[in-house]
Amino acid sequence: MSCDAVAFSAMLWLASTASAAPVDQAPAIVQPGxxxxxxxxxxxxAEIVKRAGALKTRVEGYREALPKDPAAAAAPLPGFAAFKAEIEALSALDMKGHVTLKQRGAVDDLKCILRGISQxxxxxxxxxxxxKTVKTQDQALRxxxxxxxxxxxxxxxxxxPAA
Incomplete structure (x- = not known):
């Protein structure tokens, strides 16, 4: 058995035999603010939520319409050019949300998450x-x-609260 396996087994054993913390004990980490x-x-x-929800429904429809053979060639997606424009507009709105929160001095994770989604x-x-194949297309749609x-x-x- 490798050292990693022994260490992992020991960690599992110690975790399973450790006593639980008393129920009335305060949590070890308290988030301030x-x-x-x-x-x-x-x-x-609200516009971001509305657009993202509508686009999600559209992508789910794309997935349902895919051919059943995963090895088949990827199917053209109907209205893809319009869909692409809508995704690009949503990406711009997410970045605008990030900038808006940053200008407000927000310290929570939302501003960073919006930037990440935009990218x-x-x-x-x-x-x-x-x-190229239905399998890779399905994964991309998922x-x-x-x-x-x-x-x-x-x-x-x-x-x-901010972490």
Whole structure:
């Protein structure tokens, strides 16, 4: 057995035999500060949620319409040029959301997440366009669904205090 396997086994054994912390004990890490106000109701962020949700539904439709043979050549996606323009517009809105929060002096993760999504959307779009087989196309579409879903959830989730 390798050293890594022995160390992992020891860690599992120690974790399973350790006593649990008392129920009335305070958590070891307390996050200071207050949660920032929610931005979900603001027009810019509501528009991001609306567009991301609609695009997610569209991508799910693309996935459902794919041929069943994963080895088949990738199928052309109907209305892809318009879809591409909408993804690019959403990416720009996400960056605008990032800049807006940064200008406000926001210290929570939302501003960074919006920037990341803004940068990831074009990459996922390229993967969709470059897919050669149904299998790779389905994976690219699945990745786009997850990203668009994250775009909705990060804005609509209750804000958390800065870490």
């Amino acid at each position: 207050q949660a920032p106000p929610s931005v979900a109701g603001e027009p810019l962020f 990831d959307l074009p990459e996922k779009l390229t993967a969709m366009a470059d897919a 990745d786009m669904v997850y990203l668009l879903n994250d775009n909705v959830e990060v804005i609509t989730a209750p804000p958390q």
